Amino acid sequence: MALAEAIAELEGVLGARLSTARAERDQHGRSETWFPDAPPDAVAFPESAQEVSEIVKICARHDVPVTAWGTGTSLEGHALPIRGGISLDLTRMDRVLEILAEDMQVRVQPGITREALNTDLRATGLFFPVDPGANASIGGMAATRASGTTTVRYGSMRDNVMALEVVMADGRIIRTGSRAKKTAAGYDLTALMLGSEGTLGVITELTLKLHGQPEAISSAVCAFDTLEAAVETVQLTIQMGIPMARIEFVDDLTAQIFNEANGTNFPAKPHLLIEFHGSEQAVAEASERFGEVVADMGGADFQWATTTEERNRLWRMRHGAYPATIAHRPGCMGLVTDICVPISRLAEAVSATKRDIEAAGLIGPVVGHVGDGNFHSVLLLDPEDADEFKRAKEVAGKMAERALAMGGTVTGEHGIGMGKIGYMRAEHGAGWDAMAQIKRALDPQNILNPGKVVEQN
């Protein structure tokens, strides 16, 4: 790595948009969770794909790592430049390039956040549905194959990205996919890039699918005596084909944390939060049928959020679950788990996890995108207590192993980053070698976000 030469050349291209200031480096070397800080040697702020290409070419010439940065909201340390080099901050590339309303599509730059995008779309009657909770950048969401509360209805980034522009490891700019709704033209490079966490290329433009803002929305919350009854309600609802836009599980401890943070008074029981989107008539029918399932399963304290305000309050509470959980134990940090299992095994996976947390003497509320079989526990840790951290890692390890034994995955939506790389061999076996073969073919110098996703030489 010829770092000094690379930085000098990058300054020649970017001027003041290449920073080696301590504050910038520190900010781009921090993650939202427990990973040690890893500041880059410099931070670049490109304004076009052409500039990204030039930066990557300079870095390739001098063997300097390049790690893309969006909003820094990822939970597995994806954007930490653990081998130094350049942090490629894409926040200046945050424009909506073209709204294609007739085709229900939009072309955007990677640095735009999902909330900013939806604000820009408001007048069109369309919206971008993928909602991981955090106000992440669209580029980062694509790179981590993000999903969230609305995935049960609208799909994940895998389902909502049609085409990409990508700068490859040698600085070539390629385009993947098309604006057609489907294609059978060769290898699916779009899907390959989604979830590659910046290790195969840097996304510089995205064409996204949009959806019509629903005519009617109806949300509800209801309590269950047992976790099993809540999960069985979800299974039945899916099997009956009742179309849900969101269906979220929160456990008894999370209900209590909601009360602490929001002044609500949910009973200390497992709850489901649900939402329906559609025509007035379709939403009314779905709500009615769902209400019948809940009644059959012994659900209680059923409350419909009928006004926009009530509805927004409900989902703000759900989206605020992570900070509210951190606040539940002052001074703590969170180790966030993220497994996804076939829905037939979900109740079993959640109860075993809760038993493990209790046996380890930890505090860890459980929330889940149950329509997808995906759930998280935030294990609350005293940063000074090494033994507690060790026990939390053991619980996380048991969750991952159990997910694999059940035919699931060690990460439903947070990705690999630094936190899950140790499970890749267990999840993929020889498939992990195929991933490394692809990485070596497309990035032979290993300069794009090195140390992530694939086995390291």
Added chain:
Amino acid sequence: MALAEAIAELEGVLGARLSTARAERDQHGRSETWFPDAPPDAVAFPESAQEVSEIVKICARHDVPVTAWGTGTSLEGHALPIRGGISLDLTRMDRVLEILAEDMQVRVQPGITREALNTDLRATGLFFPVDPGANASIGGMAATRASGTTTVRYGSMRDNVMALEVVMADGRIIRTGSRAKKTAAGYDLTALMLGSEGTLGVITELTLKLHGQPEAISSAVCAFDTLEAAVETVQLTIQMGIPMARIEFVDDLTAQIFNEANGTNFPAKPHLLIEFHGSEQAVAEASERFGEVVADMGGADFQWATTTEERNRLWRMRHGAYPATIAHRPGCMGLVTDICVPISRLAEAVSATKRDIEAAGLIGPVVGHVGDGNFHSVLLLDPEDADEFKRAKEVAGKMAERALAMGGTVTGEHGIGMGKIGYMRAEHGAGWDAMAQIKRALDPQNILNPGKVVEQN
């Protein structure tokens, strides 16, 4: 290539399930359309992934090509072993391995056909929705990323395959994906294999998503005065969020061909064929709203197919369009085109195509999965008339160029095979080189279906 040694070794493994008989070779060297016959040197009939792995290892050792074979129904010559070697006939691997009803999933071998699968599923209340018309093998549908009439509602193979077992070019057996509904665990090898047309690996097992058989189904057909009115009806229906399970366009000539083949009496006008799936109430609502759109757009001769028999008859007619079209001009063969464009450009693309066909003095009815922006013309050719063939190729070329100029793709669902490889550079630019890099990394000897998808050395 040390063919004789390879065949001797393969006979050692497979015995009589390795055939060099003329009839077998001829049958595996033929396609459904105009490509020249290309028989393999031998045909292997494996019965397990382990046997597929052994076959591939022997072929790798002797540098002999291996081309997988399902039902031979592909339309672009995908399964033609154009460089000789072994045709790997997977029809003996045609079992349902496990029905996972609670998770609405099924594990199958690649040789099972979609109709056989749905017959096996009948008692479960579930079905596999992807429907390319032909009774193709599930493995072949995955390898070509197939879609069809129901894709507008249920998605394509890309959306309905959760996990694969794949034999790689060196004989390694890998597993991709999982039984979880979503995952963010590394590169999406499942998506990479779908549409790779047997050039990156041989699919030996698939885990598929299933869907609940709808409580109610309602189908209709209606005529429009103009193509534009028919397409605009589709656009409006999508924008209003009316959930369609199928929406098919057929042009005036196809309506006439239906009449010839089925004794119906559709007017010689553009038609839409539509179907709704859902609860009784949801289907009634969707039908009513769709009826209003049709009326606004001046649609006429609106006929609902209310009984199962009427409905089956309607879709049998649509699925029989290809043979009925071939029969329309006795002794002819068909050159089948397959472009997909953004829906805002669909009417323009279809009318320009019809003008091109007329200007070239050809007969070519147009049908389309219009909800996806995908349409086909079958250009009917006298096999003896070289000039007619040349004119047909020119029309196909213009369609492909127009699709790309409109931001679409040269193949919505039929794939690359032999017919579309000449357009890959135009569609993908430098992205096509990235595909070749991946191919070389995963199949350095180029033994898996050589000559297809990627640029050839």
